Amino acid sequence: xxxxxxxxxDELEKGPWPSFVTDIKRQAATKPECWDILGxxxxxxxxxxxxxxxxxxxxxxxxxxxxxGRYSDVPTKFPGVAxxxxxxxxxxxxxxxxxxxxxxxxxxxxxxxxxxxxxxxSTGDLVLLGTTTPNLEPLFYELxxxxxxxxxxxxxxxxxxxxxxxxxxxxxxxxxxxxVCYAMTMKYQDEIHRPAFPYKFKFKFSGCPNDCxxxxxxxxxxxxxxxxxxxxxxxxxxxxxxxxEYKSNAGAxxxxxxxxxxxxxEVINLCPTKCMHMExxxxxxxNAECTRCMHCINVMPRALRPGAEQGATILVGAKAPxxxxxxxxxxxxxxxxxxxxxxFEDLVNIIEGIWDWWMENGKNRERVGESIQRVGLPTxxxxxxxxxxxxxxxxxxxxxxxxWEAEEVEGGWDRDVREFRKRHAQ
Amino acid sequence: MAMSKEELKxxxxxxxxxxxxxxxxxxxxxxxxxxxxxxxxxxxxxDLVKEGKMDFWSSGSTTMYAAxxxxxxEEHRG
Ligand code: HEM
Ligand code: HEM
Ligand code: SF4
Ligand code: SF4
Numbered sequence: 001x002x003x004x005x006x007x008x009x010d011e012l013e014k015g016p017w018p019s020f021v022t023d024i025k026r027q028a029a030t031k032p033e034c035w036d037i038l039g040x041x042x043x044x045x046x047x048x049x050x051x052x053x054x055x056x057x058x059x060x061x062x063x064x065x066x067x068x069g070r071y072s073d074v075p076t077k078f079p080g081v082a083x084x085x086x087x088x089x090x091x092x093x094x095x096x097x098x099x100x101x102x103x104x105x106x107x108x109x110x111x112x113x114x115x116x117x118x119x120x121x122s123t124g125d126l127v128l129l130g131t132t133t134p135n136l137e138p139l140f141y142e143l144x145x146x147x148x149x150x151x152x153x154x155x156x157x158x159x160x161x162x163x164x165x166x167x168x169x170x171x172x173x174x175x176x177x178x179x180v181c182y183a184m185t186m187k188y189q190d191e192i193h194r195p196a197f198p199y200k201f202k203f204k205f206s207g208c209p210n211d212c213x214x215x216x217x218x219x220x221x222x223x224x225x226x227x228x229x230x231x232x233x234x235x236x237x238x239x240x241x242x243x244x245e246y247k248s249n250a251g252a253x254x255x256x257x258x259x260x261x262x263x264x265x266e267v268i269n270l271c272p273t274k275c276m277h278m279e280x281x282x283x284x285x286x287n288a289e290c291t292r293c294m295h296c297i298n299v300m301p302r303a304l305r306p307g308a309e310q311g312a313t314i315l316v317g318a319k320a321p322x323x324x325x326x327x328x329x330x331x332x333x334x335x336x337x338x339x340x341x342x343x344f345e346d347l348v349n350i351i352e353g354i355w356d357w358w359m360e361n362g363k364n365r366e367r368v369g370e371s372i373q374r375v376g377l378p379t380x381x382x383x384x385x386x387x388x389x390x391x392x393x394x395x396x397x398x399x400x401x402x403x404w405e406a407e408e409v410e411g412g413w414d415r416d417v418r419e420f421r422k423r424h425a426q
Numbered sequence: 427m428a429m430s431k432e433e434l435k436x437x438x439x440x441x442x443x444x445x446x447x448x449x450x451x452x453x454x455x456x457x458x459x460x461x462x463x464x465x466x467x468x469x470x471x472x473d474l475v476k477e478g479k480m481d482f483w484s485s486g487s488t489t490m491y492a493a494x495x496x497x498x499x500e501e502h503r504g
Contacts, residue, residue, distance in 0.1 A: 054486050055485040055486060055499075056483065056497075056498070056499030057481045057483050057484075057492075058499060059484070064475060064484070068484070069484070069486075154484065154486060154487075154489075155482070155484040156484075156488050156489040194472045194475075194482075195452060195489035196452075197452075198451070199488060200488075356463075359465065360464050363453075364451045365487075365488055
C-alpha cells in the first residue's frame with residue numbers, strides 16, 4: 001500500500017505532545033493499511049467532511065452487538081480502509097488486566113485487525129479499531145476460546161456496564177462496585193448481546209459521590225455509593241490538619257506553597273450546604289443538611305470518612321445527545337441497600353421497572369432521560385411507585401398550580417362533568 | 427389473549443418482509459400483537475435472527491431489524 005502525502009497531518013507531529021499521527025505512521029511499518037487511514041484523514045481535513053460511513057449488518061453469529069460496521073466512502077482511493085470495523089470488548093470490572101492478557105489481546109489484534117486500540121472507549125469497553133468482515137468470526141473464535149474474552153454492547157443493547165475500582169483500592173467506596181457491576185453484567189447477558197430496547201441503555205457504578213466513572217453524566221441508570229448516617233470524624237486528626245502535621249488533600253497540591261492550611265477558607269466556606277462549623281478546635285457537622293458532596297472528606301481524608309451505614313443513591317436519565325444538549329441524571333432514590341446477599345434485589349426491581357415502562361413508552365431513538373422529560377418526573381415516579389420527596393425538586397416552584405387526584409385527598413370527590421358544563425361552557 | 431410465540435414470530439416476519447421500509451425498529455413490531463409484552467416481542471424478533479430469517483442492522487447507536495436479504499451494509503450504498 002503506497003504511502004500518501006499528508007502535509008496537514010504532519011503539522012500535528014510538530015508540537016511537544018505525543019502525536020497520533022506519529023503512532024499511526026509507526027504502526028504502518030507492520031500494517032500498511034494504516035497508510036490509508038492517514039490518507040483518508042488528510043482528505044477529510046482538506047474536504048472538511050468525514051469520509052467514514054457506519055452501519056450495516058456486520059457482526060458475529062448469534063450476537064446483535066459488539067461490532068460497529070465502518071466503511072470508507074472512498075474505498076477505491078483507500079482500499080486498506082474499505083472495511084474498518086470497530087470491535088468492543090467487555091472490560092473487566094475496575095479495568096484490571098494482567099500484562100499477559102493485554103499482550104495476548106494486542107497480538108490477536110495485530111493478527112486480525114489494524115493493531116490500533118483505544119483504551120478505554122467512553123462506554124468503558126476496550127476498543128479495537130479497524131478490521132474487515134471476513135476477519136470477524138476467526139477473531140471472535142479466538143477471543144472467546146483462547147482468551148476467555150467476550151464482546152461488549154452496542155446499538156440498542158444494554159451497553160457494557162462499568163464501574164470504578166471501588167473496594168479493591170479505594171477506602172471511600174460505600175458499595176462493592178466491582179461485585180454489582182459483574183453481577184449485573186452476568187445477569188443481563190442477553191440484553192448486552194442482543195438489542196432489547198428503543199435505544200441504548202447504560203449502567204455505571206461509582207463507589208462514592210466523587211463518581212470516578214462519571215455515571216451521573218453518562219448513564220441512563222447511575223448507581224452512586226453513599227451513606228445515611230453521619231460522616232465519621234476523628235477530632236484528633238482534625239487537629240493535626242490544623243497544625244499542619246497532616247497535609248491537606250493528601251498532599252496532592254504540594255507542588256506550590258499555598259500557605260498554612262485554613263480550614264475555614266478551604267473546607268467550611270466551601271461546603272455547598274454550609275452545614276459545618278468549628279467550636280473551638282472541634283469540627284461540627286449538621287449531617288441532616290450534608291448533601292454528601294465529598295469535598296470535606298477529599299480535603300481531610302485522615303480526619304473524615306463516609307458514614308458506616310452504606311448503600312447507594314439511584315439516579316436516572318443522563319444523556320448527551322448533540323441536538324438537545326447534555327443532561328445529568330436525576331436523583332430518584334436517595335438511599336438503597338446494594339447487597340450481594342439478596343442478589344441486588346432492590347436494584348434489579350428498579351432496573352426492570354424502568355425497562356418495562358420505557359420499552360412500552362419510549363419512542364424510537366429516545367433515551368430514558370428524554371422519555372422522562374416528555375412525560376414529566378411525577379409520572380415517572382408513579383411508574384416506579386416512588387413517593388415524591390422535596391429532594392426530587394430541581395428548583396423552587398414556578399408553577400402556581402397543584403393538581404390533586406381524588407384518591408390523594410381525604411374523602412376524595414365525585415365529579416360530574418356534564419353537570420359542571422351546564423353552568424360552565426367549555 | 428396474547429399470541430403464542432410461533433404466531434408472534436410469523437406475524438413479525440410477515441411485517442418485516444412486506445413493510446415499505448426494509449429496516450424496522452423493534453417498536454414497529456409491537457403492533458403485530460398489542461397483547462404481547464414488549465419483551466416478548468423483542469425476544470421473538472431476536473429468535474428470528476438466530477434462525478437466520480432476519481438480520482440485525484445496526485448504525486452503531488441503534489439497532490433495527492430486517493427480513494433476510496432486505497438490509498444492506500453501508501458498504502453497498504451510494
Ligand atoms: C393598558 C391596559 C392594561 C394594563 C396595563 C393591564 C395590566 C394588567 C396587569 C399588570 C395584570 C396583572 C398580571 C398578573 O397578575 O401577573 C392584569 C391582569 C388582568 N387584566 Fe389587565 N391590563 C390592561 C387591560 C386590560 C383589559 C382591557 C382587560 C379586559 C378586557 C384586562 C383584563 C385583565 C384580567 C382578566 C387580568 C387577570 C388575569 C389573570 O388573573 O390571569 N386587562 N392586567
Ligand atoms: C379571545 C379572547 C380571550 C382569551 C383568549 C382569553 C384567555 C384567557 C386565559 C387563557 C385565561 C387564563 C385562564 C387560566 O389560567 O385559568 C383567562 C383568564 C381570564 N379572562 Fe380571559 N380571555 C379572553 C377574553 C377575555 C375577556 C374579553 C374578558 C373580560 C371582559 C376576560 C376575562 C377573564 C378573567 C376575569 C380571567 C381570570 C379568571 C381567573 O383568574 O379565575 N377574558 N382568559
Ligand atoms: S468513585 Fe469514590 S469509591 Fe470509586 S474510586 Fe472514585 S473516590 Fe473511590
Ligand atoms: S460532604 Fe460536602 S455537604 Fe457534606 S459536610 Fe462535607 S462539604 Fe458539606
